[in-house]
Amino acid sequence: MNAPALHSTFATGRDKLLGHLAMVGFAAFVAGSFSFGAIAAPYLSPAALNAARFAIGTGIMAGVALALAGGRIERPRAVWRYGVLGALMAVFFITMFVALRLTDPVSTGAVFTLMPIASAGFGWLFLGQKPRGVVVASLVLAAFGSLWVIFRGDLSAAANLQVGRGELIFFVGVLCHAAYGPLLRRFNRGETGVVFTLWTVAATGLCIALWGWRDIVSTDWASLSPAAWLSIFYLGIFTTGGTFFLTQYASMRLPAAKVLAYTYLTSGFIILYEGLLGHGWASAGVAAGAGITVLGLLVMALARD
Known part of the structure; x- marks a missing residue:
C-alpha cells in the first residue's frame, strides 16, 4: 500500500482525533522519562542505559505482538x-548524549524545537x-512558547545562545528524528502497528548496542539498585515501546507537520509533574510560555490538513 493510499484510508475525523490523543500521550511519557532518567543516570553510562531500555522495550513489544497474533509474530519483510x-533513531539518541557532553541542556533544548518544522519539510519531501499556512503559524507559535519555557522567560539567556560543536552535532540527530516520522508512513506496507513498532525498536536497540558495546559489557548489572531498575523499566516500557508505538500510530493518521509538534508539550508536562511531586511550581512567566505552546497546538489540531 503506497503513501497516497494510506493518506486517504486514514483521513476520517475519528482517526485524526485518535492520532492527536496518541501524541499527547507521547509527550506525557517522554516528560516522565526526565525524572526517571535522572534516577538511573548515576549508575549507568548513556550507552548502557539506552541499550537496556531498548532491550526491555523490544521484549515488551514482542510479548504484545505474540499475544495479539495468537503466538506467532510476522517475520519482517524488506528488513x-x-x-x-x-x-535514524539511534543517531538521534547518540548525538543527544554526545552533545550534552559538549554543551548544556538549555542549548540542546533550543535545537530540539527545530524538529517539528524540519519534520514538516521532510513530510513535503517524502510524502x-x-x-497550510495556519498550521505553519501555529507551529511557530508553539515553538515560541516552548523556547520561552526552555529559557525560563529570560530574554538575555536566549540572546546569549551560541551555536557550537555540540549544537551542530545534535542538529544532525534532530534532522534524523524529523525524517523518521514521515518515513514511518512511507515505509509501511500494511504491517500492523505493533509488529512494525517491534522491528523498529529492535533495530534501534541493535544500532545503539553496536555503538556502545564496551559500556554494556563493563556495566555491573547485578549491583544496580531497585530504583535504577524501576527507571530502566519505565524507560523501556513507556518511553521506548510506548512512544515508538504512539508515534507510528499517529504518523499513519496525521500529516508529518502535526505529529512531532506535540514534542512541544513535553516541557509543560515536566512542569506539571515537578509540581505534583512537590519539587516546586514554575513561575507564572514560565507557565505562561507553556500555555502559549498549548494554544499553538490547539490551533494546529483544529486546522485543516
Missing part, C-alpha cells in the same frame, strides 16, 4: 526499512504533504 528507521 532494510527497519535498518533505516532504527539507524508530498504541504502544510
Whole structure:
C-alpha cells in the first residue's frame, strides 16, 4: 500500500482525533522519562542505559505482538526499512548524549524545537504533504512558547545562545528524528502497528548496542539498585515501546507537520509533574510560555490538513 493510499484510508475525523490523543500521550511519557532518567543516570553510562531500555522495550513489544497474533509474530519483510528507521533513531539518541557532553541542556533544548518544522519539510519531501499556512503559524507559535519555557522567560539567556560543536552535532540527530516520522508512513506496507513498532525498536536497540558495546559489557548489572531498575523499566516500557508505538500510530493518521509538534508539550508536562511531586511550581512567566505552546497546538489540531 503506497503513501497516497494510506493518506486517504486514514483521513476520517475519528482517526485524526485518535492520532492527536496518541501524541499527547507521547509527550506525557517522554516528560516522565526526565525524572526517571535522572534516577538511573548515576549508575549507568548513556550507552548502557539506552541499550537496556531498548532491550526491555523490544521484549515488551514482542510479548504484545505474540499475544495479539495468537503466538506467532510476522517475520519482517524488506528488513532494510527497519535498518533505516532504527539507524535514524539511534543517531538521534547518540548525538543527544554526545552533545550534552559538549554543551548544556538549555542549548540542546533550543535545537530540539527545530524538529517539528524540519519534520514538516521532510513530510513535503517524502510524502508530498504541504502544510497550510495556519498550521505553519501555529507551529511557530508553539515553538515560541516552548523556547520561552526552555529559557525560563529570560530574554538575555536566549540572546546569549551560541551555536557550537555540540549544537551542530545534535542538529544532525534532530534532522534524523524529523525524517523518521514521515518515513514511518512511507515505509509501511500494511504491517500492523505493533509488529512494525517491534522491528523498529529492535533495530534501534541493535544500532545503539553496536555503538556502545564496551559500556554494556563493563556495566555491573547485578549491583544496580531497585530504583535504577524501576527507571530502566519505565524507560523501556513507556518511553521506548510506548512512544515508538504512539508515534507510528499517529504518523499513519496525521500529516508529518502535526505529529512531532506535540514534542512541544513535553516541557509543560515536566512542569506539571515537578509540581505534583512537590519539587516546586514554575513561575507564572514560565507557565505562561507553556500555555502559549498549548494554544499553538490547539490551533494546529483544529486546522485543516
